[in-house]
Amino acid sequence: MLIHRRLGLAVFLVTMEVSIVATALVPIADHLHAFDRTSWIVTSYLLTYTGFLIIFAKLSDMFGRKFVLIAALCLFTIFSGACAAAKTIEQLIILRAFQGVGGSGCYSVVVAIFFELVPPSKFAKITSLVSAIFALAFLIGPLLGGAITQLSSWKWVFLLNVPSGVLCIAILIFTLPNGFPNHNCSRERPRSESGFQKIRRLDLIGTLLLLTSSILLVTGLQQAGNPYRWDSPLIVTCLVLSALTWTSFFSWSRYATAQEQPEGREPVFPWRFVQSRVRIGMLISIFLTGMPFTVSVIQIPLRFQAVDALSPLQAGIRLLPYAILNPIGSILAPWIAKRFQTPPMYIMLLGASMQVVGAVLLSTTPTNRHVPSEYYAYEGIAGLGTGLNLACLIVMTPFAADKRDKAVAMSAMVQSRVLGGALGLAIVTSVFTGYVHRQLTNAAFPESEIRTILGSTRGFAGIDDRKAHIARTIFAKGHNVQMVIVAGFSGAQILAALLLWSKPQIIIPNK
Secondary structure, eight states, X not given: OHHHHHHXXXXXXXXXXXXXXXXXXXXXXXXXTOGGGTHHHHHHHHHHHHHTHHHHHHHHHHHOHHHHHHHHHHHXXXXXXXXXXXXXXXHHHHHHHHHHHHHHHHHHHHHHHHHHSSOGGGHHHHHHHHHHXXXXXXXXXXXXXXXXXXXXXXXXXXXXXXXXXXXXXXXXXXXXXXTTTSTTSOOSSOTTOOHHHHHHTSOHHHHHHHHHXXXXXXXXXXXXXXXXXXXXXXXXXXXXXXXXXXXXXXXHHHHHHHTOOTTSOOOSSOGGGTTOHHHHXXXXXXXXXXXXXXXXXXXXXXXXXXXXXXXXXXXXXXXXXXXXXXXXXXHHHHHHHHHXXXXXXHHHHHHHHHHHHHHHHHTTOOSSSOOOTHHHHHHHHHHHHHHHHHHHHHHHHXXXXXXXXXXXXXXXXXXXXXXXXXXXXXXXXXXXXXXXXXXXXXXXXXXXXXXHHHHOGGGGXXXXXXXXXXXXXXXXHHHHHHHHHHHHHHHHXXXXXXXXXXXXXXXXXXX
């Protein structure tokens, strides 16, 4: 268990990078004058994080877990420090993307090591451990981010990773055996296999297509409405190219899987996943679950800061009902599935229904600066439902995948969740900024004031009290619209969960 704790610290750091930024977005936006582009700070990290998960898993198979993990940690640590040195929003977005590459490697390799440290009979416990680390990171992140930005500079949100990352690297150098997990036996692959031959086994084409299609889709959705019209050449070009690259990605995956050989190229997304209704249902379900999860963690604190003028720490505290009930759901779901031999599909239907109810209730929040106490109960309902579904899907994966695809299946599930979060955040951000811009225009705000308000929440201080009240009310209504969209994402999970129906149902062994 000692090695689990050391590796868990690495997963904790890279996972917390999403939530710790949630309560720091407003201070960052105010400092860099880019409130309308704050979601890119999260999205750029998520896009590269999801795009390199399977590549790092493959690299660690070829060059060893220890070498690849330490290289990924170095990348994450270096670019964490670089993010703190960013002077413009463009610099920060680019540096966050490189930080996400390192974070992707840390998560992918550590999860692979976790499952190699225990026999298959304990996979469910390892799944619960990973879920607990994931949930703890999202619980502590907003509070820590709020406290740091309130007591110091937002730069420490990123600088915090530098000493922690160096400590992780030092510990792993001396404690993780060289050649793990084959350190006690001869090499699995012939010594004659060169580095170039190993690289050839990587599905670089599939990775490039996945990353390109994701970036084009998210860019098109996030920029539509504000600053560009939906029918503008840039948006249309992004969406059309995204459709073409997605089609190319799935076509290539099918071809690469058909050509797959024991020592040949290993497809980044085996076509076998698409040929199984249950597996494709799991991928769609976790994709849709990632949407409300990421949107809620990012947008709820933003609402408290922009509309209610609360400090980052106060906003983080008000996210606690969601952040606490989510890990409780992650613990309850595997326990119920094992203890009562309940098919996970039924638990997921309950979780999706709870998310719909919670999001719909959150969308009815009054638009004044007083949030009723019921709001926190609604948060808890939505958080519990999300936790139930995320845990069910993770714990099902080893039992739904073929033996040869278990590692890739785990990475594919994480990829789908993170990509869903990035896409969901892009959609609600586009809708929000477009809605706010239209409503402020209808309220006779001059374009210069609209740009100031969308550029920084400090823009409220530069206008008279009457206009500031109108602007905050419009922001609050925009947040409610976002929650309606989240309810739609959650409702779609119900349909996706029905794809998991099979005879016999997948049951988690009670051992």
